[in-house]
Amino acid sequence: MDLSLLVNQIINALTLGGIYALIAVGYTMVYGIIKLINFAHGEIYMMGAFFGILLIGAGMPFFLALPTSMLLCAALGVLVDTVAYRPLRRAPRLAALITAIGVSLFLQNLAMLLWSASERPFPNLYPAYRIRPAGADAQRYGEELLSRYAQELDRRREGPPRIKAIRRENGTLLVEFRLGTNSFEAIRTLRQSRRAVLAALEAAHPGVQIETQEESLDHFFNRPAFVLDLGDVRPVEVRWKVPFIWATTILLMLLLETLVQRTKMGKAMRACALDKDTAALMGIDVNRIIALTFAIGSAMAAAAGIMFGLYRGSGIGYRMGFQPGVIAFAAAVLGGIGNVRGAMLGGVVLGVVQVISTAYITDWLGISSSYSFAFAFGILILVILLRPTGLLGRPSAERA
């Protein structure tokens, strides 16, 4: 077995698991408090990813876009609850579930109408290019080439792909575009400038042998954070975004855990989940607590959506919420639905199961790797049949 592959898969699994866990938390909280499988939750996750890329595309820095998108999704979650679910609080559970499917359909297709049916890449977080002279006369005319290049770009500074900064750095030119610039436009601008610069240089010094190389620079997230040298065939390179995603996920989970366990609001939430009438007798505004639950769950899902986009770098589309949504729900059930810690655990477990089954189990069984999702569903069915209370759920001693 290839050890470096295995390590890669484990890193992959844990990252994916963290994302599932973030989504699963929303399912489990909503289920815990109003006993509704919020089918639209996967769509909130999708919306979160879209809000994220749109905000970044509009020039908002990543670290501002993340919380803003979370806030927007929180508002969306509350809106969905108020409009679609609140009128059905006392209605049969089936009615609410069907409504949730309706909301899911609605959001999915709204996203498609608003943002087209094709998948989008995650925006380039650091649209910067390093320009280096090359060719036989690079030594002699390099400096001149770069100055002309800088002038040319400066002239285009106000044009559509807005240039943020042009800097000379030991023999190269560093061009930074404004955040959100799509790389196609940036490269086109660079190419046009190069053509002009080379033409001018050729006119000034006939017969000059010079070229330029434009190299796209990576955002810090895409640079290797550390390299695991396993003494095996090839070392495993871990990019910064992986520890970032892990840290953010853990931070959000800790925040949530503190909120639910320590604050008055969290206690009120747990009280409502246990007994709404009695909670009302304490003076708790039950509807507001439910709205708050939706808000928190939706914000978590939005964070998950952005993390997913960051991790994959692509795949933001109106259908992206469906499968992670289902797997995250499975994770919530696996952990014991209604149990926040269970959802975290379940998410990680299912992430691992999915990646490992894709990589190894299907191979070992001699079946196609497309069965890896079937494994997740199979586990969901088994858990429901054998231990509906989940891994961390407590069997309740009910008395009729």
Add this chain to the structure above:
Amino acid sequence: MRKTLRRSWERLQRQNQERPARWLGTALVALFLFLVLIGPFLPLSPQYRSRAADIFLLCVIYSIIALGLNSVTGYTGLLDLGIVAFASIGAYTATILYDRPWMQFPGSFLVVLLVGGLHAALWGLLRGAPTLRLSGDYYAIVTFAFAEIVRIFIRTEGWLTGGGNGFKNFPAINLFGARLIEGEYQGILKTSGYWEYPHGGVWHGGTAGFYYLSLVLLILTVVVMYRLEDSRTGRAWFAMKADETSAAACGINLSAYKLYAFAISAFFAGVGGALLGFKMNVVSTNVFDFWFSVVVLCGVVLGGMGSIPGVIAGTFIVYGLGELLREQVRIGGIVLQVDDRARFLFFGILLVLVMVFRPQGLFPRRPVEESKKLAVEYDSPLYRLGR
């Protein structure tokens, strides 16, 4: 004593039958039935006529599937989110079988439909057996997960099912010598062949023969469903839906009656799925996906769960509306057309609105049965107090 009982009983039945006639409703129903009956021959221009025929045919086929779904979701109250599993099992079984050389005998088409239905019913039982104790949400999730597993299987096992692209180009459908659907295949057209109207015009993707066969099957389904409803079985289902505990206390074997419902539901969904496959001349997981289940469910819920006319009306509304939304609308020089996938947007809004404002559906089941004229003989052998 018996005589007074008989008199009061008969008076009661008479009273119950004296309902005010509702002319408008009756007229609308009659008009609807008439339109369905002349489905392929609506008096429209040739281009719209075949389009309308197509929509009617789809609605008729989907109604069969919806009635199948209704026998679980409407009668026993268990939410089934995976009816697509049975429709696709039926469709694949029937089309794979029909391709076999030894399946070429008169009436073989009916045989493959039946086998498709039975195969689906078998899986209905297999899925149902372990889930008998589940209720509500958990049952719904299992049905959903099962359907996804079926879909993944179909997509993966290409040697059997054609994989992601599915099957195309089935042989001509030949029923006792009558050709129901031509086998010719025109370019990338999803529909099979074409059918020339006797008086000019062409219908791509259907024939009058196929339409009436489907209609007859729908009518059979309706008859079966009505007969089941009005029987010991139907009462058991409605009782379970209302209250499982007291249904059991009345001597109803919950497991047995759930299994009946699962098998019946899967059977009709399988037959409908098979018809649908032949109609479109293609079976693939692009057609049989999760949203297939959702839209069928949408029709059932919209019409009114548990009500046979409601389910059919709901299905016609949902699919009719869905197909109409595909049409271009010209107002002056502007061409309006709803994006194909965006039709689901309307389904979403529709589902939410119906659930919020009319949770029982548009045409809910009337709770109190019409009295039947049974020649009641008193001193029934079942009337006994004490042993």
Add this chain to the structure above:
Amino acid sequence: MSLLILSDVHAGYGKMEVLHGIDLYADEGEIVTLIGANGAGKTTTLNAICGLVRITEGTVTFRGREITNWPTKDIVRLGMTQVPEGRKLFSELTVRENLEMGAYLRKDREGVRRDMEYVFELFPRLRERAGQLAGSLSGGEQQMCAIARALMARPQLLLLDEPSLGLAPLLVEQIFEILQRLNADGTTLLLVEQNARMALEIADRAYVMETGRIIMQGPAKELIHDPRVRSAYLGEP
């Protein structure tokens, strides 16, 4: 003016009317008890007062304001709270958290801390168990916790639904002593009890309910000697 006044209250669940016109009042500083058979509508009366059951006709007035069908949280804010039948503790929250929930609407941290001390003094057992899940308490401790939780809202009027239910006689006695002490400290009590004798002994006035109606009322000391009450509710022939 009386603290709480119900006039001609009709209420019920769905289509079923349970209360057919209840007239009742409680003055400041009183212990008023409501006795009657099971299913007479005592719990429904309390829930109707608290806004948990819809009132279809009639009015409830509390501290001079009409609170008919107000949202429960607003009624609680006005200074009334209920110890529900069967305790209804938040079983997966600790005892301390349950008490904090009782003080949910209060903003004065210092006052809440003082009141927490006060209830721990009233029920020393709860101090020992403050960190335990409420579901793990014994029946008597649960009842104490439920009362303590209600007290944390610092109510003017406390509604108690069957506080003696399922408790051993000794514990019942303790609970009733505490109720009297609370009353002495200034809380008005409306007490629903099956244990009619104990209720009548500590109450100032009493109402007797039967099938959704008040059939008798008067000072508790008089009712306790009423032959009808004695035969129907005190188990004397």
Add this chain to the structure above:
Amino acid sequence: MSTGAVASHHEPILIVEGLTKRFGGVVAVEEVSLEVRRSEITSLIGPNGAGKTTVFNVVSGLYEKTAGHIWYRLPDGRQVDLTEPVFDPLHALIVSLATLGIGALALAVPRLRRALYYRTRTPDAIAGLGIARTFQNIRLFEDLSVLDNVKVGLHGRVSSSPLDAVFRSPRHRREERDIEAAAAEYLEFVGLLHRAYQEASSLPYGEQRRLEIARALATGPQLLLLDEPAAGMNPTETNELIRLIQKIRDAGVTVFLIEHDMRLVMEISDHVVVLDHGRKIADGTPAEVRQNPDVIAAYLGTHTEEASG
């Protein structure tokens, strides 16, 4: 009481022996033994939470016992233990299906067969043995008609299958006729015939109680369990109910009831059993029970000091 000449008529039909039921760690019923005798009215009383309904739920198959036996005398004179597991063919079929046929192999091995395919009788099986019940909080099929509610009660006494229904076989038609007639007769018995075609939920409270009794009678019971039949009734309705219960008893159905209304209990019971905290504390005629100091202390109400002293 049950000795000598009247024994055959007043023989015990139900003997509960050392019944214990725990939920998790909570003991709901502990070591309860009691007898219900044929053609009598036996009442089970006690404070809330004493475990009365739990006893009913175990007898009617809703709960599994923790320990003890419930002996029941069938109409043919055989005696069976209701709590003992029996072979369940449908369950065997389901397990076989669910395990893709592998489970069927276990049928061949007696020990495995016992472990896998023997189950405690389900409520419907117990109803089939002639024990019917009503519920504390009325549980009608609310959106079915009154007549259909009673027809559902007759379910277990006919046998046509879904196929019979689809093909309208002679058996189906004969049975439907019989069911209709019998349902009408049961409705007449409880005085609800005039309501036959109304929605069950539209009936007034007292009539809903009676409809529930009619539905239970329709299952053809020899033992009828009534769980707080008078709860929420006004005195007039209670009086009618007393007459109805006596009429049922006189028709030969044994009645076992839970009730809080002491007037009803004392007026119609032949025998009263008192539970408190899951234990039986007294047993006897109404007059005996009324005098019992433990009962007065635990339930009928008196000062605690007097009771403990």
